[in-house]
Amino acid sequence: MKIFSDALELKTYLKAITKSIGFVPTMGALHDGHLSLIKAAKKECEFVVVSIFVNPTQFLEGEDLQKYPSNNEADKRVCTYAGVDVLFLPKAEDIYESDEITLIAPPIRGYVLEGATRPGHFNGVLTVVNKLFNIVNPDYAYFGKKDAQQLHLIALMVKQLFMSVKIVPIDTVREIDGLALSSRNIYLSKEEHKEALKISRSLYEASNMLRSGELEVQKIKEVMKKILEPLEIGYIEILNYEFEVIDEIEIGNTIILVEVIVGKTRLLDNIWL
Ligand code: AMP
Numbered sequence: 001m002k003i004f005s006d007a008l009e010l011k012t013y014l015k016a017i018t019k020s021i022g023f024v025p026t027m028g029a030l031h032d033g034h035l036s037l038i039k040a041a042k043k044e045c046e047f048v049v050v051s052i053f054v055n056p057t058q059f060l061e062g063e064d065l066q067k068y069p070s071n072n073e074a075d076k077r078v079c080t081y082a083g084v085d086v087l088f089l090p091k092a093e094d095i096y097e098s099d100e101i102t103l104i105a106p107p108i109r110g111y112v113l114e115g116a117t118r119p120g121h122f123n124g125v126l127t128v129v130n131k132l133f134n135i136v137n138p139d140y141a142y143f144g145k146k147d148a149q150q151l152h153l154i155a156l157m158v159k160q161l162f163m164s165v166k167i168v169p170i171d172t173v174r175e176i177d178g179l180a181l182s183s184r185n186i187y188l189s190k191e192e193h194k195e196a197l198k199i200s201r202s203l204y205e206a207s208n209m210l211r212s213g214e215l216e217v218q219k220i221k222e223v224m225k226k227i228l229e230p231l232e233i234g235y236i237e238i239l240n241y242e243f244e245v246i247d248e249i250e251i252g253n254t255i256i257l258v259e260v261i262v263g264k265t266r267l268l269d270n271i272w273l
Contacts, residue, residue, distance in 0.1 A: 001080050003087045007094050007135045010086070014136060019046035023138035023165075025129060028052035029069035029183035030078045033173040037142040038082045040170055049136050050079050051088040053095065058124030069183050088136070095131055097224070104130055106153050109243045110174055112236055113257060114149050114268070125150055126157050133165055141165050146172040146180050148270045152243050174200065180269045186264045195231060196262045202227040202236075203271040206256050210273060215249045224258070234259030234266060249273065 004010040014021065022045030026036045030052075041048045052075055072089065079087050103123065106115065110122040124143045133141065155167045174180050177198035179193065188196060202224040209220055217238045223235050229273035237257045240246050246254065257270040 001084055001087055003075075003076070003089060003169070005088075005090050007088075007090060007131075010088055011135050011137075014049070014086070017047050020140070021045060021136065021138045023136045023141045023145075024048070024050045025053045025132050025141070026050060026052055027068065027183065027188070028075050029071055030075045031173075031181045031183065033144055033146065033181040035078065035082060036173050037144060037170050038079070038084060041140065041142050042083055044168070045140055047085050048083070049086045049088060049138065050084045051090070051132055051136070053088070053090055053128070053132075055095075055124055055128040056092050057096070057127055058121050059122060060118055063118075064184075066225060069186050078105070088132075095128065104157065107156070110149075110153050110157075111245075113237060113259070117234060117259075117266075122150070122153055123211045126153060129154055130157065130161075133163060138165050140168050142168045142170055144172060145169050145272060146182070146268065146270065148257055148272075149243065152241075155169055180267075182267065184265055184267070188262060192263045192265070196260070196267055198228050198231060199258055199260050199269045202258065203256060203269060206234065207271055207273060210249060210251070217247055217249065220249070220256070224256075228245060228258075228260060232261040234261060 022041030022196045024041050026034050038050060046108065054068050056065055063172055076087065104126040106126060112217055115122050143154060145151060151169055158165055175181060177197055179185065179196055206220045208223055211224060214220060220238065221236050225233065238246060240253045241255065241256050251273055254273040255270055260267050
């Protein structure tokens with residue numbers, strides 16, 4: 001596995017690669033969720049690039065940028081075992097200049113849910129993904145459905161900017177107990193982890209209700225709220241795949257999204273129906 005930190009060096013190196021390139025952008029502290037993206041890339045592409053970059057522009061003032069979990073040595077081992085061809089490990093100054101011209105703003109759909117509590121977050125995400133795509137020039141790029149709004153906005157950017165990369169969504173990987181894997185789970189105490197299981201439980205109950213014929217959004221939200229009590233709920237939202245609000249669930253075109261604050265940790269989860 002080759003490791004690069006310089007963007008232009010990597011770009012030059014990859015230009016000579018004639019194989020199909022699969023790209024997995026991450027912020028590191030790799031877990032089995034990341035690994036399932038890498039495995040999908042390995043399956044579909046002849047050459048796989050993973051990036052690890054804790055992107056400062058997507059963190060707001062007071063968020064966990066400084067203490068975001070990081071373990072480059074373990075991550076390098078994971079990537080080597082997974083058969084990654086190139087690992088891109090840039091520093092902030094390898095990606096950003098002090099006087100940046102690039103500013104990508106999402107449409108209104110980027111200012112609800114995550115974008116409402118974290119205004120500017122998706123500007124940072126879209127900007128860095130755009131830069132990374134320009135460096136790697138991948139044929140396929142892999143993103144987790146767990147970050148559904150991020151996935152939606154990136155797919156929108158690719159379509160609207162006529163980029164040629166194909167975005168591949170990957171199902172959420174969970175612990176055996178149901179908790180969606182996340183680098184931030186490390187912040188949870190044992191007790192908080194137990195409390196956090198209410199999140200997946202609420203989503204499973206919602207999908208059970210659907211199976212028994214309940215299609216009304218309000219009723220499903222009420223039941224989920226009860227299960228989540230007394231946790232602080234950021235939002236429970238039921239949207240279609242275009243991220244539009246709906247009154248009634250349409251199987252094959254509905255996402256139920258939850259944000260819950262457990263202790264000091266904001267956890268996201270969702271289910272695609
Ligand atoms: P992150 O390092 O948190 O920025 O995540 C990098 C990529 O991994 C994103 O596309 C995430 O959506 C994806 N990802 C994170 N957690 C999971 C998970 N539990 N299952 C599947 N994909 C995930």
